[in-house]
Amino acid sequence: QVQLVQSGGEMKKPGASVKVSCKASGYTFSRYGISWVRQAPGQGLEWMGWISGYTGNTNYAQRFQVRVTMTRDRSTNTAYLELRGLRSDDTAVYYCGRDEEMAALDHWGQGTLVTVSS
């Protein structure tokens, strides 16, 4: 069965960077992309970007263009999200989801809580 397992929660100081991993299993990793979505406490879902599992090509939401990098490692079927210049309003649960062509996230990781606080 399809599974996406994310890395554990992180506590970071303002200005730091965080890297969240998303390990996929149960399907051919290169046939699908991975989208990253975040949810601040008590808020809605926010799409951050997408990476192709095959080519590694990326598409980022404009507001994250400067601060985000998404990568993937086909040898370990793992996708990564790196967010730099963390601010307190980056405190959120970060989700990865399998997403063939930015059309729909049909399987989701369990979420990773990133807390930014001095």
Place this chain on the structure above:
Amino acid sequence: QSALTQPASVSGSPGQSITIPCTGTNSDVGGYNYVSWYQQHPGKVPKLMIYDVDKRPSGVSDRFSGAKSENTASLTISGLQADDEAYYYCASFTSSSTSVFGTGSRVTVL
């Protein structure tokens, strides 16, 4: 890219039908048949309920249906049940080759 617009809350009695609208623009909802809907119970991971405007993933009840007219997509839940009480989010592909979520709607079963 602005979030798609959804009503903050929608409610209905058990057994009734409700419809949640999701309004965008020609650059997202109106321009592509890549609208999806997600259900999220509090503290839980979102779950895909509808994709490509009106398709249901395997295992999703046929009480959930999707449609689109011009720049507005909609999710209809028929035969409302207590477990349908949750937050619902729409999402759409956009002309910038990105995706955007809706503002989210809280569904209450009276």
